Amino acid sequence: PLRLEIKRWLTARSERVKSVDLHSTEPWMLVSLYNGTVMVWNHDTQVTSITHQENSKRLASIFYLKGFVCFEDDMLIKLWDWERKWLCSQVFEGHTHYVMQIVINPKDNNQFASASLDRTIKVWQLGSRTPNFTLEGHEKGVNCVDYYSGGDKPYLISGADDHLVKIWDYQNKTCVQTLEGHMQNVTGVSFHPELPIILTGSEDGTVRVWHSNTYRLENSLNYDMNRVWCICGRPGTNYVAVGYDEGSIIIKLGREEPAMSMDSSGKVMWARHSEVEQASLRTLGDTEVKDGERLPLGVKDMGSCEIYPQTLQHSPNGRFVVVSGDGEFIIYTAVAFRSKSFGSAEEFVWAHDSSQYATREGNNVVKIFKNFKPKKTFKPSFGAEEIFGGFLLGMKSNNGLAFYDWENIHLIRRVEIQPKHIFWSESGKLLCIATDESFFLLRFLPEQISAAQESKERMTEDGIEDAFEVVGEVQEVVKTGLWVGDCFIYTSSLNRLQYYVGGEIITIAHLDRIMYLLGYIPKDNRLYLGDKELNIISYSLLLSVLEYQTAVMRKDFCTADKVLPTIPKDQRTRVARFLEKQGYRAQALAVSTDPEHKFELALQLEDLITAHQLALEAESQQKWRQLAELATTKCQLSLAQECLHRAKDYGGLLLLATTSGNVEMVGKLAGGAEKDGRTNVAFLSYFIQGR
Numbered sequence: 001p002l003r004l005e006i007k008r009w010l011t012a013r014s015e016r017v018k019s020v021d022l023h024s025t026e027p028w029m030l031v032s033l034y035n036g037t038v039m040v041w042n043h044d045t046q047v048t049s050i051t052h053q054e055n056s057k058r059l060a061s062i063f064y065l066k067g068f069v070c071f072e073d074d075m076l077i078k079l080w081d082w083e084r085k086w087l088c089s090q091v092f093e094g095h096t097h098y099v100m101q102i103v104i105n106p107k108d109n110n111q112f113a114s115a116s117l118d119r120t121i122k123v124w125q126l127g128s129r130t131p132n133f134t135l136e137g138h139e140k141g142v143n144c145v146d147y148y149s150g151g152d153k154p155y156l157i158s159g160a161d162d163h164l165v166k167i168w169d170y171q172n173k174t175c176v177q178t179l180e181g182h183m184q185n186v187t188g189v190s191f192h193p194e195l196p197i198i199l200t201g202s203e204d205g206t207v208r209v210w211h212s213n214t215y216r217l218e219n220s221l222n223y224d225m226n227r228v229w230c231i232c233g234r235p236g237t238n239y240v241a242v243g244y245d246e247g248s249i250i251i252k253l254g255r256e257e258p259a260m261s262m263d264s265s266g267k268v269m270w271a272r273h274s275e276v277e278q279a280s281l282r283t284l285g286d287t288e289v290k291d292g293e294r295l296p297l298g299v300k301d302m303g304s305c306e307i308y309p310q311t312l313q314h315s316p317n318g319r320f321v322v323v324s325g326d327g328e329f330i331i332y333t334a335v336a337f338r339s340k341s342f343g344s345a346e347e348f349v350w351a352h353d354s355s356q357y358a359t360r361e362g363n364n365v366v367k368i369f370k371n372f373k374p375k376k377t378f379k380p381s382f383g384a385e386e387i388f389g390g391f392l393l394g395m396k397s398n399n400g401l402a403f404y405d406w407e408n409i410h411l412i413r414r415v416e417i418q419p420k421h422i423f424w425s426e427s428g429k430l431l432c433i434a435t436d437e438s439f440f441l442l443r444f445l446p447e448q449i450s451a452a453q454e455s456k457e458r459m460t461e462d463g464i465e466d467a468f469e470v471v472g473e474v475q476e477v478v479k480t481g482l483w484v485g486d487c488f489i490y491t492s493s494l495n496r497l498q499y500y501v502g503g504e505i506i507t508i509a510h511l512d513r514i515m516y517l518l519g520y521i522p523k524d525n526r527l528y529l530g531d532k533e534l535n536i537i538s539y540s541l542l543l544s545v546l547e548y549q550t551a552v553m554r555k556d557f558c559t560a561d562k563v564l565p566t567i568p569k570d571q572r573t574r575v576a577r578f579l580e581k582q583g584y585r586a587q588a589l590a591v592s593t594d595p596e597h598k599f600e601l602a603l604q605l606e607d608l609i610t611a612h613q614l615a616l617e618a619e620s621q622q623k624w625r626q627l628a629e630l631a632t633t634k635c636q637l638s639l640a641q642e643c644l645h646r647a648k649d650y651g652g653l654l655l656l657a658t659t660s661g662n663v664e665m666v667g668k669l670a671g672g673a674e675k676d677g678r679t680n681v682a683f684l685s686y687f688i689q690g691r
Contacts, residue, residue, distance in 0.1 A: 163184060227245045484522075
């Protein structure tokens with residue numbers, strides 16, 4: 001099966017719906033009602049933005065180039081030219097009953113098809129009053145018709161009052177398939193413009209989803225809004241609008257994430273429908289790449305896939321790529337795209353070493369393969385609703401998440417958590433478990449596993465408690481993620497591109513749409529992302545900064561000191577703030593290039609000499625006051641006196657002079673205060689001296 005996720009995206013209550021349409025670029029749904037009202041709903045904000053009411057007769061319409069093709073209750077189809085003041089430029093005659101719907105052929109805009117209650121579908125050519133040919137086969141009136149927009153099949157689909165749906169080859173003029181199952185009149189049919197599915201709606205209240213290649217029934221949807229009257233898919237998206245007796249809805253079908261993958265060398269492979277394409281980042285050469293801008297990549301056609309790809313992923317070593325979908329998987333060689341292995345599976349995951357992989361069949365059977373040969377069939381006691389690859393084999397069930405080792409399929413650890421994603425670092429020492437609400441960073445401790453397996457003392461029914469150590473939890477929802485060293489880079493549900501290292505979250509960019517991480521190329525110092533339209537963009541992210549932060553997290557300051565000279569000067573303060581957050585203030589002071597930051601650090605470290613030098617360079621009264629306060633607490637009274645003089649803080653000087661009993665300072669203060677017009681301080685200074 002296709003395993004299509006189906007979500008109701010919008011519910012718009014109204015009177016009976018006549019027709020629906022989705023805007024090609026804006027988040028709008030146009031709804032026309034039988035009572036003559038036209039409404040526009042914004043499916044992002046979930047509110048109606050425009051309502052227009054007009055008394056109109058029973059009329060439906062489709063726009064075509066310069067004209068307006070419509071059908072009326074007089075059994076005629078008419079073409080109106082709006083550039084010639086709505087002149088009726090052509091009339092099409094031939095139907096002997098009401099015309100219920102017409103649709104333009106997306107492959108030939110001069111051709112259209114019509115459905116009629118006279119039980120026929122007719123195909124017409126602009127310029128000819130009579131039809132090219134007629135398709136007959138329905139036993140009752142035909143209500144709806146649609147063209148297949150893909151390039152490989154000259155197909156039409158129709159639905160009728162005989163409760164049947166028929167697929168026609170309009171070149172051979174034959175019926176190639178009949179879909180049975182609806183209990184009432186079929187009122188809406190649609191070849192989905194993006195997915196390999198057919199949608200049909202009926203007065204029985206259901207929308208049925210069929211596989212467009214096998215014609216297998218995939219799903220039957222009933223949203224309790226009474227009879228279905230119309231269906232419309234939107235090209236370029238997975239949205240579908242449906243009109244009912246009691247309103248209209250928008251549903252989203254399938255994965256949002258594109259079937260797209262990048263290997264470590266920068267070769268990106270993706271599936272466009274069933275066609276697989278590849279692009280290489282190397283072809284960019286010396287082209288200037290700007291953050292967030294679409295990359296001008298040359299695309300190579302790799303061939304057609306035998307199944308409809310829902311996921312596509314490279315093996316960790318990049319030598320193979322697996323395509324999954326339709327309950328099957330096919331492993332291809334990445335270079336020549338030749339089939340290497342295949343099988344049935346609901347889900348496929350790679351092990352970290354690429355020599356092993358696992359598949360899931362149903363919720364109970366997991367199969368392990370090594371070197372493309374079956375190794376073990378495993379039925380986990382807790383069940384397996386989803387599996388995850390990496391250094392351990394993860395299995396999700398209602399009871400939580402269980403990790404098993406790849407070699408012996410021994411339980412390593414079971415935790416009560418419901419993961420959405422699991423991301424392993426390249427070293428296998430760190431992993432991220434992302435849930436619907438937050439994500440957890442954990443350290444994997446294989447040495448604890450070895451010790452527990454030898455002693456048998458720390459083995460429990462939930463595995464080895466010390467197998468993982470929690471590093472941190474972040475209250476953000478991860479959409480996609482990857483590791484570079486000890487830095488976890490991710491896109492969030494708020495469309496932010498960020499990375500987490502050492503408890504600090506650093507924002508790289510705010511994205512203007514949903515993007516999916518593909519990978520990081522160290523030699524480019526760039527991070528690459530793709531969107532559902534298969535555009536690829538990138539952002540600069542210095543490897544030297546990530547390597548330095550990784551070395552600090554590992555407390556390897558020898559490596560950090562070697563990396564530091566490679567970090568550009570304009571990035572040093574950012575690194576210094578990271579050091580400060582980790583508690584390494586002395587190192588931060590040595591690294592920072594921002595005088596303000598350096599002064600703050602010098603005060604925190606009580607480094608009076610460095611703070612004094614920075615205050616001399618800044619000549620800021622505020623800094624002299626701050627340094628005077630620190631010098632006083634450290635009993636460096638001469639330095640405190642200098643700082644207060646430079647800050648012209650006469651009140652502070654008076655306090656310092658009197659508490660320390662320094663007569664000379666009081667005398668000097670009296671003259672300075674009088675000269676600067678600080679009469680109160682001057683008066684007190686003279687008064688204390690008896691002058």
